[in-house]
Amino acid sequence: MSLNNLGVYHLTPAQKQAIDDALTSIEANLTAVTQNLSSEERQKFGSIKETNKLLVNKCREFQQTQASLASPDVDWVEFEDDYQDRVFADTRLDRLATLTRMLSDFKIVHDYDNYQDALTDYDYSKYKSSTKTPGYTGKVDELRQFFPNTSASSTLNTKNETNLSE
16 A cells, blocks of 8 residues: 655645744844854864763853852853853754754655655656657656666567567
């Protein structure tokens, strides 16, 4: 049993516009506050990794609970702003990863549906071509390029072998 029309739900033009508007708003808000790091800078600054996040969290905890032990050389207001922005970005990255997966799954089922329908159309065109219906031979010749393991000669040979065995 083949599965056709997996993507039975479609976005309305209003939904597409709302998604695009939301993405535009996100881009505009981020453009004002983000840096465009080069590959070298991304490598240099990198991720602080989980163990180092624990260090940051522990230092923050000490500063909040025992401020007298905190270094006066650290701008703790800036530290907290950086911390809150990092937490915000981290949770939004998780949400965006989920949205990326949702959009990818949405695309996959519609790609699958389009491909299955294209195969059905190709099979129909081959049938119509075999009945000598005008126009279908050219269409089949054009579509055959997407099936490199089949060619006109191999199709002809298969038909001849079938006729010989009858």
